[in-house]
Amino acid sequence: MNGTPETTPPSFIPSGAPRRRSMPSQPAAEQPQSFQPRRHTPRRANTAAPTSPATDATVPPSFSPAGTARRAEPRSSSGSGNHTASPSAGSSVSRDDEFAAFQGAESEASWSSPRADHRSFADRQPFGTQRTRQFDRSPLRRPGRGHVRAVGPHHIRHRVLTVLAALIVVILVALIGLVNWINGQLTHKDMLSSMANTPAATWLILGSDERDGTAGTGTEQDVPGSRTDSILVLTRPKSGASSLISIPRDSYVTVDGQDMKINAVATMSGYGALVEQVESITGMKIDHVVQIGFGGVEKVVDAIGGVELCYDRTVNDANSGLVWEAGCHQADGGTALAFSRMRYSDPTGDIGRAARQRQVIAAVAKKASSPSVLTNPATVSKLMKAGLSSLTVDEKTGAFDLLSMALAFKAATGTKGVTGSVYYTNTDYYPKSGIGSTVLLNESKNTELFNQLEAGTHDPGTVGGQ
Template identity: 50%
Template sequence: MRRQSSREIPTTPPERRGASPQRAPRSYPPRGSRPASQQPSGTRVMPAQARSPQAGREAPPSRPGGGAAAATAGGGRFRVRKGRVVGLVLVLLLVLLLAWPIGLILWANGKIQHVDALSGAENTPGTTYLLAGSDARGTGSVSDDGTSGARTDTIMVLHKPTSGPTSLISIPRDTYAEIPGHDSNKINAAYSLGGAPLLVETVEGLTGLTMDHYAEVGFGSVEEIVDAVGGVELCYDADVDDPKSELVWEAGCHNADGETALAFSRMRYSDPKGDIGRAERQQQVIGAVAEKVVKPSVLLNPINQVQLVNAGTDALVVDEKTGMVDLGRLALAFKGATGPDGVTGTPPIADPGYDPGTGVGSTVLLSDDAGAFWADVRDGDLEPGTVGGMPG
């Protein structure tokens, strides 16, 4: 018999002899190194874990290079890879959600026409927008009503104070006003004489409010804008068959398409209140559009977004510092002014048929307390509802 080297036989300390196999050192001698009495010939000694049927059922199959631990690690690696895929998808969705509105804003900003309109006067509290609607000919489906020349048939002051209700005040286009550098005249003559800058300066002199933003839109584009939002509901309590504006209307409220809304906003000869009534209907049209635009079904629809941008920017001119974000704030302010908590109307009027005797014809003369009225607009001190209008 070959004498085995002591280096080949693991030596168990005396106090550990007879200990449980689980407490034995986790080392095994090379096969064939045990004495013949402990290792029967032809019998392969397997670890206890492998011999246990229960352990065999619980442990995953042995794999090259790792066994159960590797399988568990492999499962962990699979879970990590799956989590990374989910995270990547979420990032891509977020990028798409952000890229569309940002791209839309950048595209729309590039389509807007700008004009040097603001006066640079000292700021007054709150944010004030001057909205000028030019009754442009050659657009829309309504025929010429017989007037001519560059002018602003619609002049609105939208003011969001630091506190208090937002106000939307229409200044009648025939309002008698001082025009800087010129004789007093109808206020819309300022646009004819000096374009947007002179109109801004004239309105600032009349109201005492500094215009922070200027936006001019041709009312001929109303047709496209209304159609882009799917029509708007308008109300007027009289039957109308007006040949000038081509408005045919049955008393009550109706859902109007673009062509009808344009005629509705232009009609004045069949209105007993004339230009005052037309200003009220124009406020109604723009307010209805603003309310429709902010509805999720319209606001979040990419097709409607593109149509609105195309329709709005084609006829829109704003001051040099106004962009799409400012126009978005303008729309929200407009919605606030035309809502139940807002203020709409005109300045207080003393005489709707005032003739100053200077050859300018019949004008609208504001009352003596118009200055206090504009101060209340500025400070947000007006009560929600309709204000101003014809003398009592």
Template identity: 55%
Template sequence: MNQRGHGQSSPTEEPPSFLPSSSSQQLRRQTRKAKTIQPVRSSTHARKRGGRQSAQEPPAFSPRRSASGPTAPAPRRTVRRSSGSSRQASAPAAPLRAGGRPPATPHAAVSLRRSGGHRARKTLAALLVLILALTAAGCCYGWYWVDHQLKHKDMLTGMDAGPATSWLILGSDERDGTQGTGSSDDTPGFRTDTILVLTKPKRGPASLVSVPRDSLVSLDGQGMKINAVANLSGYPALTGRVEAITGNKIDHTALISFGGLEGVVNAIGGVNLCYDQTVQDPYSGLNWTAGCHDVDGGNALAFSRMRYADPKGDFGRAERQRMVIGAIAQKAASPATLRNPSTDIKLAKAALGAITVDEESNPWTLYHMLLAFRDASSPKGVTGSVYWTDPDYEPDGLGSTVLLNDKRNLDLFGQLAEGRHEPGTVGGM
């Protein structure tokens, strides 16, 4: 990721104490271009996927992330025929702590997979909100300091602007060297598993709509899952696929690294987490003794990612992610943290280190994104997912995908951009 050429603040330098001027950026205008994407039934792209707080530094933690496997037999990895596929290979019987899942009928398995994945992505969306909030909080320390810290990347297209401002918010597992993220042998490349479209019209409710990671899209005539597009063709291509789904210009993009969680937790001196099972999971790197522990960022990250050794699978992971988010929010908002300028600066820097934005974004656009996020998440906002016609569509060579309802989605985002949609929940069949 390229660093914007403003120079870099010294790690010990305190940021300026002034705010940006009150003049806001002019909203982009846009002519909607509806692009209906026809699913392609074949693909040559075959891939597989593998509290109690201390005022001082994080303690010497009893749970450790371990590279060594458990003594019990490990479950087989989920085999993905395209990046992010939901087809599961058969696994041998194993003790529950080694990752076995309750048996289910084929129809029930599809329902559980979709529901579990939806809950996990909703929880991850909450984590993205938290990091964005911490980033925006950094804006209060000074426009230029924050602007110098921001990392920029080419992620936009040349589509014409329209009646609303739209942000594309991405959560990526692009490998950053942190323990518990897997290796390049396990998961080649990276996946963009969280895709959120935030829309703020000139008048009317703001909206936050998710796009399923397994959504079937076409790129240069080739069918693939949308979470593989950025890895195969770059972030502008992913932005273009989202614009094709919505018919609206994406004005700004924010990419948040899953590994950013580690730095945020370390910045506040660790968090206290509880889990009532003993776990040794080689995939997340989590080595946990049943009970409550003060953990650092690396263990918090592994704790929030562990899935194979959890008998509840995605549902259990979603619960633990909410636990981590709650622990971070509670400690970050505590008087001990807020009254400590040194911790505040570390926290702002950690949040800024987790986010990469498009080349046209700046602290002011991030601030407006936070306001739009707040409005969309309120009872007066619109939230949910895009519409689909088949949540378990299986074209040749791609495994299970989500077949989107192109016409209905174009109608939905047209109403959202013009502020004509009523507040509430959208999406589904």
């Protein structure tokens, strides 16, 4: 003591107290030279230990209050080396000790300051403790139970694509099953010829009572066995209008030097010979042959709930069973069948009957492709069963060929299609062979007609006649 106040150690400086250098107790001249302040030495932050107004005793640095930078305890100088002025009289601190004290202060600040970048000691517990697991439950790292994760656009897109892929797989499986079922319902027969292929896709549509035993119309005893009462050629060119052309059943042809009507060729010489005769008339390769039993027409029309037909004459025909009042009417299956087979009460005979057959086909194609039918699974099922049960196809035709035929039917019977019959020169021609009245075809005009239909260059509309 002795009247000279002792300085408070730097570790006992209250937090926030202003720091200033203590006045020396002796004049600077009386102090040893080694203790003179070095004016060229810059002052370091927090290096001078302020005095405490509360006590003059020196307190060890380890007892410094929390939040105050800790410094190394001053050590006595040996009188040699570089030194800085001590804030307390009779003590000295070397520059090395001062720098060590500064490092200690920085380290303490990093542990005690609330603004430190490092985690607290509690957060430095080993990985796997309860506190660390709670920290890891952040929604950005690992969502816990009950946490709702935000769904971004890429998640929605991924889910939509997954659902679409699943639907495509289901549809493909269903289509494969449907195709296999259709192919299993078809009756195949060798009917195609060996003629070279031609550019357009062609179908020969034959109407016959061979499979269902439907009664013939009128006096049909001139043709033993089944009869091919309807012969139509459906053509779909690579570009241009599709066409549906009738060949009269009484058309005069010669097979192996024998005169006959074309409706008797299949019975007399086989379906291969009939296909060859059609190819001779059209000049085109027949790609597919589809034979429809007349009983199937009745079932198909009933399956779709009837079709609308128009005829401008009143008819009561005993041969076909058609009772009709002039005009347009909704026809059921039985009426539609009689409508397509009646010819004796028609002044144009077989030519008029062929026109009514095309009308029935067009009406069925229009109704079958309407939304009211396609959106009704029960109706579609009945339609398919009725149609497939009455079909006989060539050895190569399958489900996809039938689908293509249906689309070509719809195009040909629409406003942009070509319909009609072949050209002829005489509808009551009697050959010397005594086979009765026949239709004599115009070979040159038919060649020109089918050349245009095959190329797709014919204008839409009605063709044929004399």
